[in-house]
Amino acid sequence: MRDHPISPVTELLQYRAIGVVRGVYRPESDDQLTRGVLIDSDGNELEAVVLGRMLTLMRRHLDMTAPHLWVVYPRCRESEQLHLQIAGIWEPSTLATAESSDAEATDAEGALDQLPEGDDFFSIRGELIFTKPEANELVVKVRQLPRADGFRPLPFKVQLTGELPLEHLRHFVSLDVRRQGQLLAVEAFEVIAPMPTRGGKGREGSRKGGARPRPAKT
Structure with missing residues (x-):
């Protein structure tokens, strides 16, 4: 078990x-x-x-x-x-x-x-697409795996409260989160890597041999 x-x-x-x-x-x-x-x-x-x-x-x-x-x-x-x-x-x-x-x-x-x-613990992993530290606001985009019937669900956005610096925008992040009423508040975060661009390069140059994003099962 x-x-x-x-x-x-x-x-x-x-x-x-x-x-x-x-x-x-x-x-x-x-x-x-x-x-x-x-x-x-x-x-x-x-x-x-x-x-x-x-x-x-x-x-x-x-x-x-x-x-x-x-x-x-x-x-x-x-x-x-x-x-x-x-x-x-x-x-x-x-x-x-x-x-x-x-x-x-x-x-x-x-x-x-x-x-x-x-209780009320959440794990959120995805791309940081918006952050406004002075307002305690951020948004993470989460991608989903295709379903068994071939349908590809659209990515969804999770709104959270917390402070993540602007320098981490467009990076893949891992967040430990706590629910507070109707809100999800960030308790800890880890910046994993810059997100690749359409040309296959991240913000810090080529990502040769780098890990590829893995969509969520949900």
Whole structure:
């Protein structure tokens, strides 16, 4: 069993936008389970949709009145309005309960369901296309892998708060991010490399033998 809901990075220029949010999912209606809101411990309501592979799990195995740690893909359709796609759940204690005695499972629950990064952690990797340090604003573009049917999803933009210097514009960056209400705030960043231009050159010259960007799976 994996020990973390966010997989390790396998390629230097690997795009992704993924995180975890703990809350209670409330669907729009009993007939419309795929759309609703995630309600966190502070009462914030985060607009959310459920991806198809999660529906059976939610219907058959989860107590929908209780909070869970959801694995989500963030989208920013409006300023200061976070939208989440629910792709999974991180709850190893559920498996532990099935495989262990009740006493053992109870002891394991607290440790198993906690992450070292804590709740509301996100990993954002992509091209820095906008940064305004004095206003605490930045935007990262994330590319997606083609789907099995050949459809190529368009890149999407993630709006964040934080300070990244202008000199890092058009560079591939890796961000550790924390959700704060409806906002995603940068806690730490790493500049990976300048982005290649159409002519195959980065801002610092030729990229012969360099790594190529790897789109996200989402």
